[in-house]
Amino acid sequence: MATAMASAHLNCAASFPSSNSSRKWSLRQLRNHGSCSVHRNFHSRGSPLIRAMVSDSRIGRQVEVVYDPDERLNKLADEVDENAPLSRLTLFSPCKVNVFLRITGKRADGYHDLASLFHVISLGDIIKFSLSPSKTKDRLSTNVSGVPLGDMNLIIKALNLYRKKTGSDQFFWIHLDKKVPSGAGLGGGSSNAATALWAANQFNGGLATEKELQEWSSEIGSDIPFFFSHGAAYCTGRGEVVQDIPPPIPLDLPMVLIKPPQACSTAEVYKRLRLDQTSKVDPIALLDKLSSSGISQDVCINDLEPPAFEVLPSLKKLKQRVMAAGRGQYDAVFMSGSGSTIVGIGYPDPPQFVYDDDEYHDVFLSEANFMTRESNQWYREPASSNTCVSHSDSSEDVQ
Numbered sequence: 001m002a003t004a005m006a007s008a009h010l011n012c013a014a015s016f017p018s019s020n021s022s023r024k025w026s027l028r029q030l031r032n033h034g035s036c037s038v039h040r041n042f043h044s045r046g047s048p049l050i051r052a053m054v055s056d057s058r059i060g061r062q063v064e065v066v067y068d069p070d071e072r073l074n075k076l077a078d079e080v081d082e083n084a085p086l087s088r089l090t091l092f093s094p095c096k097v098n099v100f101l102r103i104t105g106k107r108a109d110g111y112h113d114l115a116s117l118f119h120v121i122s123l124g125d126i127i128k129f130s131l132s133p134s135k136t137k138d139r140l141s142t143n144v145s146g147v148p149l150g151d152m153n154l155i156i157k158a159l160n161l162y163r164k165k166t167g168s169d170q171f172f173w174i175h176l177d178k179k180v181p182s183g184a185g186l187g188g189g190s191s192n193a194a195t196a197l198w199a200a201n202q203f204n205g206g207l208a209t210e211k212e213l214q215e216w217s218s219e220i221g222s223d224i225p226f227f228f229s230h231g232a233a234y235c236t237g238r239g240e241v242v243q244d245i246p247p248p249i250p251l252d253l254p255m256v257l258i259k260p261p262q263a264c265s266t267a268e269v270y271k272r273l274r275l276d277q278t279s280k281v282d283p284i285a286l287l288d289k290l291s292s293s294g295i296s297q298d299v300c301i302n303d304l305e306p307p308a309f310e311v312l313p314s315l316k317k318l319k320q321r322v323m324a325a326g327r328g329q330y331d332a333v334f335m336s337g338s339g340s341t342i343v344g345i346g347y348p349d350p351p352q353f354v355y356d357d358d359e360y361h362d363v364f365l366s367e368a369n370f371m372t373r374e375s376n377q378w379y380r381e382p383a384s385s386n387t388c389v390s391h392s393d394s395s396e397d398v399q
Helices: 027-032 070-083 154-166 188-204 210-217 222-227 268-270 283-293 306-312 314-327
Strands: 035-041 049-056 061-067 088-104 112-131 138-141 172-177 231-237 243-244 255-257 332-336 342-345 363-368 387-389
Touching: 088 188, 088 222, 088 283, 112 188, 112 283, 154 172, 154 188, 154 210, 172 188, 188 210, 188 222, 210 222, 222 243, 222 314, 306 314, 306 332, 314 332, 314 342
Parallel strands: 138 172
Antiparallel strands: 035 049, 049 061, 088 112, 112 172, 112 231, 112 363, 231 243, 255 342, 255 363, 332 342, 363 387
């Protein structure tokens, strides 16, 4: 289409400041000052450019002023975007697996020291945050039953912690779309708490650094600080000492998660733990071997498996059957955390017996991959989800 052109002229007379001034003049100022000739060029696309020839009667010179309404509107829009407060935010809350988990001792405070490779995986929840008009209370809803909605929930604990640390007066409406099962050893509740801290910080314009969020989070849970890594970390202490490392495992390596409906009580598993029966392998040696030679069964040691299998004997049977049926398919089969999820690394599908045997008709199944995040960004939801939940009684992990 040919460009349409038109012009208009306006003449006026008055005095005008010196042309040596570097000040930018608006149309309103031009009307209030001297002689000017306004020429408007109309284009078929966008708003017209306005050119004004302004005369200064004191020095007998003219100054041409060009005004672009589109540019002005764009600047105003940018200012609105910068100044408008964030009102809604939807975030992915991924879970984790422990590729290996060594228990290295018992502490004076009753906790145990551990050394573990934590890695984020692509299974996760979706959490929607909205600013609440209330200045006294957060409101949490969820898609599943059995989730505590009050102060016992780690999301609410995290938001209370953020307000305590920063003095923020913001409260939220939160909806948790829960996909990670509870009592699974996958850190679903811990991830939810870390995600809530990240969200609160975004709503408040980044009052805290990522390092501060990570340090604060250890006050409400040992596994929460890990999620402020970039996705792969060597964790020690109670789990709260996080050493960010480059991913030692290919991110596209598939896995399958198999979790029976029965959960493992973390407290009960640790109660049955006998330190004299744990592995004696140096965890740093495990990390080195994993980094140099890749994942294998002898690297995926979990010292919590024996006590967890005492708590839930059927879990030991499940692991043994997966290993036997998946020989040649899985690079490694292990329990994550304190259970009760069995992880098969190297192949995305479960063995056929999981589908055929009535004993396993109500297990939770999901394929997943390892994943990471970029600096100053939260974890991004994968493009597609391959989660298959065979039962509906999934609830949040608040351990």
